[in-house]
Amino acid sequence: MNHSASLRAALGEVPVVVRESVALAPLTHVRIGGPSAFFVEALTLDGAAATVRTCRELDVPLHVLGGGSNLLVADGGVEGVVMTLSRLDSLVRDGTAIAAGAGVSLASLMRGTREIGLAGLEVLCGVPAVVGGAVAMNAVTRGGSTFDVLASVTIVDDTGEIRVLERGDLTPGYRDGGLGDFIVLERSSSCTKTTRRASMPASPIRCAAAMRPSPCLAAASGACSRTPTAPPPDSSSRPPAAS
Ligand SMILES: Cc1cc2nc3c(=O)[nH]c(=O)nc-3n(C[C@H](O)[C@H](O)[C@H](O)COP(=O)(O)OP(=O)(O)OC[C@H]3O[C@@H](n4cnc5c(N)ncnc54)[C@H](O)[C@@H]3O)c2cc1C
Numbered sequence: 001m002n003h004s005a006s007l008r009a010a011l012g013e014v015p016v017v018v019r020e021s022v023a024l025a026p027l028t029h030v031r032i033g034g035p036s037a038f039f040v041e042a043l044t045l046d047g048a049a050a051t052v053r054t055c056r057e058l059d060v061p062l063h064v065l066g067g068g069s070n071l072l073v074a075d076g077g078v079e080g081v082v083m084t085l086s087r088l089d090s091l092v093r094d095g096t097a098i099a100a101g102a103g104v105s106l107a108s109l110m111r112g113t114r115e116i117g118l119a120g121l122e123v124l125c126g127v128p129a130v131v132g133g134a135v136a137m138n139a140v141t142r143g144g145s146t147f148d149v150l151a152s153v154t155i156v157d158d159t160g161e162i163r164v165l166e167r168g169d170l171t172p173g174y175r176d177g178g179l180g181d182f183i184v185l186e187r188s189s190s191c192t193k194t195t196r197r198a199s200m201p202a203s204p205i206r207c208a209a210a211m212r213p214s215p216c217l218a219a220a221s222g223a224c225s226r227t228p229t230a231p232p233p234d235s236s237s238r239p240p241a242a243s
Helices: 003-011 045-058 106-115 131-137 204-211 215-221
Strands: 016-023 035-042 062-065 078-084 091-094 097-101 150-156 162-166 183-190
Touching: 003 016, 003 035, 003 045, 016 045, 035 045, 045 062, 045 078, 045 150, 045 162, 045 183, 091 106, 097 106, 106 131, 131 183
Parallel strands: 035 078, 062 078
Antiparallel strands: 016 035, 091 097, 097 183, 150 162, 150 183
């Protein structure tokens, strides 16, 4: 059996969805780059852990894709497995604690907590990321950081074991969650109850304004976005209005 065939067979035993030669460009913000040889969607925490074990046993490189806002994919594509945790998208509340799967977008997490009167996560408003990518990269804004109200992180380590790390176990650095090769599966946060809705901008336009990239980030990442104030695409070709 060749390398791909044995990987295909092994992943067939694991609770994941597997596809081959999947274009990665549409899954990143800059929208460039080639396909991944194998693309795995983990459906459960165990599926993610089993994928780690399988890749380790077969000595196949494993890469994790979050929201794709801090990734550049090579034109030649990516060998081995690219795993997405986008299906780990549960949000579970218990009092002021909230547990979010790695695939939950920060925007959904903030909306979810704001709607139930919990504060603390809105400091991340404006960062395009999912929970896993934000923890891995220690996303920050002027208002605060990913780790501010973080209570614990559920990870799968490089042997495929699922573990819970408490906040005190973690030593995040600048734009680095300090987790090394661990893969983030879930984060738990200790929010605070607020009598008014948390301070995230309430209207979509105010939130869009808050999420507009700074010129230097936009230039560095090549990110382009349509904003509510942008002129329509064909405005330059219109004749000037009669005076
Ligand atoms: C327009 C724009 C604005 C931005 N503004 C900010 C900002 O204000 N503050 C800021 O800090 N950053 C900012 N960024 C950068 C980016 O949003 C952050 O780095 C973010 O944390 C990336 O998250 P992601 O989910 O998109 O991860 P991805 O880009 O998909 O992945 C980034 C890295 O994290 C790894 N990773 C992803 N998921 C996991 C996981 N579950 N477990 C382990 N590793 C994982 C990936 O393998 C990769 O190495 C901005 C980017 C853009 C394009």
